[in-house]
Amino acid sequence: MQRGHRYYTTPAWYRRKDAVRHRAGGICEFCRHRRMTQLHHRTYANFGREPLSELMAVCRACHRAIHGLLRRGTRLTCTEESLLARGDRGVGDSALWKAYLRACQRQEAVCLAS
Numbered sequence: 001m002q003r004g005h006r007y008y009t010t011p012a013w014y015r016r017k018d019a020v021r022h023r024a025g026g027i028c029e030f031c032r033h034r035r036m037t038q039l040h041h042r043t044y045a046n047f048g049r050e051p052l053s054e055l056m057a058v059c060r061a062c063h064r065a066i067h068g069l070l071r072r073g074t075r076l077t078c079t080e081e082s083l084l085a086r087g088d089r090g091v092g093d094s095a096l097w098k099a100y101l102r103a104c105q106r107q108e109a110v111c112l113a114s
Contacts, residue, residue: 007048016055023104024057030066030090031078034059040066042091053101056090066090 007013017039028034036057041047043054062084064070078084088096 012048016050016052019052020055020057023052023108027057028059028062029057029083029100030062030088031059031076031084032082033076033078034061038063040090042093042097053093053097056097058090062090 020039021036023029024036026036028036030040037060038058040056040058040063041050041054042056043050046054058066061070061076065074065076065084066089070076076084083090083096083100086096088094
């Protein structure tokens with residue numbers, strides 16, 4: 001069975017998923033090219049009570065790539081400014097991830113102010 005499989009059917013999980021989808025604008029936060037279809041835990045340290053900063057909106061291909069499940073030789077299409085193109089590995093609290101989250105917060109503040 002998948003770790004915490006019941007958690008993924010709870011209202012708390014769906015609230016987190018909706019909030020991350022909103023932050024990402026429905027686009028994969030890793031490649032910035034495809035539609036977001038899944039959430040990825042950058043860490044499981046706070047599983048079940050994770051802050052949104054530990055969750056990343058991803059497409060299926062990027063989620064598989066992060067976990068090393070893509071077929072050998074498969075290349076992912078991404079935008080130049082994406083986390084993938086800039087070298088983020090999709091895990092932990094990297095400097096690239098922190099900068100991305102700060103940019104999202106600034107953008108949200110601008111939208112709320114207008």
